[in-house]
Amino acid sequence: MATSKNIKAVQKKSAPFVSSVKSAFQNYAPAPESSDHIQLKPQYNLFINGKFVKPLSKIYYDTINPATGKKIASVAKGNEKDIDAAVKAASKAFESWSKTDPKERAKYIYRIARMIQERAREFAVVETMNGGKSIRESRDIDVPLAANHFFYYAGWADKLEYAFPNRTPKPIGVAGQIIPWNFPLLMAAWKIAPALATGNTVVLKPAESTPLTALKLAEIIQESGLPDGVVNIVTGFGDCGAALVNHPKVNKIAFTGSTPVGKLIQKSIAGTSKKATLELGGKAANIIFDDAPIDQAVEGIVNGIFFNQGHVCCAGSRLFIQENVAEKVIKKLKDRMKTLIVGDPMDKNTDIGAINSQAQLNKINHYIKLGQKEGAEIFQPECSIPSHGFFCKPTLFIGTSQSHRIVQEEIFGPVLTIQTFRTIEEVIEKANNIPYGLSAGVWTDKGSKIFNLTTKLKVGVVWANTYNKFDPTSPFGGYKESGFGREGGVHGLLPYVNF
Amino acid sequence: MNKSWISPTVDQVGVEERVARFNTRSIKKESKMQGMLLALNMIDLTTLEGKDTAGKVKQMCYKAMHLADDIEGLPTVAAVCVYPNHVKTAKKALQGSNVKIASVATAFPSGNSSRKIKLEDVKIAVTNGADEVDMVISRGEFLAGNYNFVYDEIAAIKEACGTARLKVILETGELSTLDNVRKASDIAIYAGADFIKTSTGKIQPAATMPVTLVMLQAIKDYYDETGIMIGMKPAGGISTSKQALQYLVMLYETLGEKWMTNEWFRFGASSLANDIILQLGKEKHGVYYSGDYISKD
Numbered sequence: 001m002a003t004s005k006n007i008k009a010v011q012k013k014s015a016p017f018v019s020s021v022k023s024a025f026q027n028y029a030p031a032p033e034s035s036d037h038i039q040l041k042p043q044y045n046l047f048i049n050g051k052f053v054k055p056l057s058k059i060y061y062d063t064i065n066p067a068t069g070k071k072i073a074s075v076a077k078g079n080e081k082d083i084d085a086a087v088k089a090a091s092k093a094f095e096s097w098s099k100t101d102p103k104e105r106a107k108y109i110y111r112i113a114r115m116i117q118e119r120a121r122e123f124a125v126v127e128t129m130n131g132g133k134s135i136r137e138s139r140d141i142d143v144p145l146a147a148n149h150f151f152y153y154a155g156w157a158d159k160l161e162y163a164f165p166n167r168t169p170k171p172i173g174v175a176g177q178i179i180p181w182n183f184p185l186l187m188a189a190w191k192i193a194p195a196l197a198t199g200n201t202v203v204l205k206p207a208e209s210t211p212l213t214a215l216k217l218a219e220i221i222q223e224s225g226l227p228d229g230v231v232n233i234v235t236g237f238g239d240c241g242a243a244l245v246n247h248p249k250v251n252k253i254a255f256t257g258s259t260p261v262g263k264l265i266q267k268s269i270a271g272t273s274k275k276a277t278l279e280l281g282g283k284a285a286n287i288i289f290d291d292a293p294i295d296q297a298v299e300g301i302v303n304g305i306f307f308n309q310g311h312v313c314c315a316g317s318r319l320f321i322q323e324n325v326a327e328k329v330i331k332k333l334k335d336r337m338k339t340l341i342v343g344d345p346m347d348k349n350t351d352i353g354a355i356n357s358q359a360q361l362n363k364i365n366h367y368i369k370l371g372q373k374e375g376a377e378i379f380q381p382e383c384s385i386p387s388h389g390f391f392c393k394p395t396l397f398i399g400t401s402q403s404h405r406i407v408q409e410e411i412f413g414p415v416l417t418i419q420t421f422r423t424i425e426e427v428i429e430k431a432n433n434i435p436y437g438l439s440a441g442v443w444t445d446k447g448s449k450i451f452n453l454t455t456k457l458k459v460g461v462v463w464a465n466t467y468n469k470f471d472p473t474s475p476f477g478g479y480k481e482s483g484f485g486r487e488g489g490v491h492g493l494l495p496y497v498n499f
Numbered sequence: 500m501n502k503s504w505i506s507p508t509v510d511q512v513g514v515e516e517r518v519a520r521f522n523t524r525s526i527k528k529e530s531k532m533q534g535m536l537l538a539l540n541m542i543d544l545t546t547l548e549g550k551d552t553a554g555k556v557k558q559m560c561y562k563a564m565h566l567a568d569d570i571e572g573l574p575t576v577a578a579v580c581v582y583p584n585h586v587k588t589a590k591k592a593l594q595g596s597n598v599k600i601a602s603v604a605t606a607f608p609s610g611n612s613s614r615k616i617k618l619e620d621v622k623i624a625v626t627n628g629a630d631e632v633d634m635v636i637s638r639g640e641f642l643a644g645n646y647n648f649v650y651d652e653i654a655a656i657k658e659a660c661g662t663a664r665l666k667v668i669l670e671t672g673e674l675s676t677l678d679n680v681r682k683a684s685d686i687a688i689y690a691g692a693d694f695i696k697t698s699t700g701k702i703q704p705a706a707t708m709p710v711t712l713v714m715l716q717a718i719k720d721y722y723d724e725t726g727i728m729i730g731m732k733p734a735g736g737i738s739t740s741k742q743a744l745q746y747l748v749m750l751y752e753t754l755g756e757k758w759m760t761n762e763w764f765r766f767g768a769s770s771l772a773n774d775i776i777l778q779l780g781k782e783k784h785g786v787y788y789s790g791d792y793i794s795k796d
Contacts, residue, residue, distance in 0.1 A: 031525035296513025348525040
């Protein structure tokens with residue numbers, strides 16, 4: 001063809017820069033978010049009764065950046081005595097805070113929300129440095145959502161009688177709140193905002209590996225002028241959390257974390273009058289029907305399992321694809337995974353950041369080995385990962401079945417198991433055939449199919465044609481071993497009130 | 500019926516989210532420089548006005564070959580795009596260069612005419628020396644559900660093109676839904692299009708990233724099925740180098756590096772070139788300079 005000859009001539013002439021363009025796009029030039037404006041103190045104390053105080057334990061521990069494995073600050077290791085001091089401060093503050101005009105309570109919560117927005121960039125950078133998640137996610141998801149939770153519950157503070165018509169909601173007392181390391185600031189917001197709006201006081205224990213944004217939040221709370229003792233933040237390890245759960249003056253426990261610890265907590269508070277909400281593990285089914293918008297479903301699969309390195313309790317970690325489109329979906333999924341960028345979480349182009357800790361990386365690698373031993377076909381894209389820090393390639397296991405342990409157990413990493421199904425009845429049975437019941441995803445063009453499934457899947461959240469969408473107005477929580485109680489929305493007020 | 504003939508459904512919200520994700524990519528330094536040079540090389544420099552004259556076409560052709568001679572190492576654009584009656588003028592003006600001549604045809608831009616006249620229109624363009632023909636589909640027939648009509652028309656025009664490459668304009672601004680965009684893309688591809696193109700530039704909205712993404716996905720599915728590459732041309736509404744880079748990110752992450760040349764991707768644009776030159780000039784001079792330093796042919 002005459003034209004193709006001409007085309008070749010053009011290609012030849014432009015070859016030098018065209019070939020370098022390819023390499024330039026294969027590895028986007030580094031675009032690191034600056035951390036120059038971040039001032040981290042060398043040492044962080046406990047936030048009790050409105051002041052930063054040295055721990056009675058006199059012990060500090062190192063908190064690291066999981067992307068480098070290097071220490072970034074030392075943090076107080078609170079013990080039973082520190083918890084006691086914090087709970088006493090909260091208990092004392094409850095006397096006046098519970099009687100404060102709800103409109104006044106709302107003002108403080110609004111102020112905290114605005115101050116988070118003002119310091120959003122700082123929060124995003126610190127969240128990424130301490131937790132390993134990509135700056136794209138901490139900047140676009142974690143921090144804005146945290147501010148929005150405060151805004152949302154500020155609005156409820158003086159309208160509680162409308163949330164519970166014909167009933168008189170009263171605050172409970174001191175809420176002991178224990179949060180995980182996967183969304184450190186966001187989980188603090190989920191816990192603190194509804195507690196304050198309903199007139200309770202708080203003792204919060206952040207996860208030991210990610211205390212820094214909670215301590216930054218403590219700075220904001222101090223600056224906001226919130227009365228002393230209304231929010232107390234005690235950093236520490238498991239013993240510190242246990243002391244909080246067992247403290248007699250704590251009236252309510254709110255815990256987000258693993259199912260085994262959730263079970264321990266329930267045992268500990270059995271026979272007491274303590275209320276509890278537990279948001280525990282999950283192993284969600286993400287179900288792709290043959291009439292789904294396939295390209296968008298592939299994107300939803302990626303967001304479902306690789307969001308936050310898979311450190312998400314509601315991650316779509318069990319993929320079910322209708323058999324007649326399975327081959328196509330898997331091919332597209334593999335192609336999409338080849339474009340994922342794994343690496344420095346501070347780079348704005350990074351899709352998958354660092355695994356939160358060495359221990360978690362070991363656990364994930366254990367399951368990746370196990371999956372291969374169980375005979376599932378593994379796929380990982382040929383992406384490069386940094387030689388330092390804790391990183392894991394996005395991983396697929398193809399050809400798995402319900403009896404595989406990698407299908408039954410929560411991995412909490414970027415590892416997806418794929419099963420196929422033929423009929424709706426089959427996929428419902430398989431989706432529900434798990435001790436967990438937190439979330440699920442359904443992909444189909446047919447509305448009636450979506451509503452059919454939402455009534456039959458025994459999970460707290462069903463996403464239709466999307467995945468991992470969060471909003472302060474929407475309740476979140478699980479069934480079965482994924483816990484009980486709801487956070488977010490009007491429902492999120494309920495665990496913090498007595499009638 | 501071939502199973503690939505059933506166009507998959509498209510979820511608009513999902514498409515828009517994917518586009519937003521492309522747009523968070525931060526293209527800096529070397530990637531940005533190379534991306535801008537590539538974008539320049541992918542431009543179909545276009546004039547499609549009732550008031551076009553031989554003089555205007557000649558001036559634009561010179562610009563196509565000499566984008567900004569004060570900056571070293573600039574490529575030429577890929578092609579110029581004119582009406583069939585200006586193809587001869589353009590051919591003469593572009594002699595000796597690698598810049599191709601694309602001509603719109605088939606009762607552009609509405610496409611409301613008989614098959615006979617449309618074929619004649621194509622013949623004029625090709626006989627006058629067009630390397631590429633940009634046709635419009637019959638949107639009225641498409642929206643009325645006469646897909647066979649649309650398919651047959653494209654196939655007939657492809658035949659009339661001979662060795663010229665055929666770009667099929669879907670005019671997505673008139674197709675209303677992304678499902679329709681996908682359906683029209685599949686019809687055009689299977690009927691013989693070498694390129695699929697979003698818009699005439701005469702209807703708003705012209706090219707958008709969501710529409711382009713759906714078309715790229717149609718191209719990917721066809722390639723996965725047959726191994727045959729189809730080109731893509733978003734046209735109209737892309738006027739800044741930042742937008743161009745966002746399209747290139749989308750192209751790269753959807754179809755991969757094989758498509759990262761002007762053989763398989765074009766920008767239909769008139770003012771994009773000058774914005775890229777402005778950015779490249781800034782890299783050269785260290786400061787932004789006045790738009791008056793850049794020719795406005």
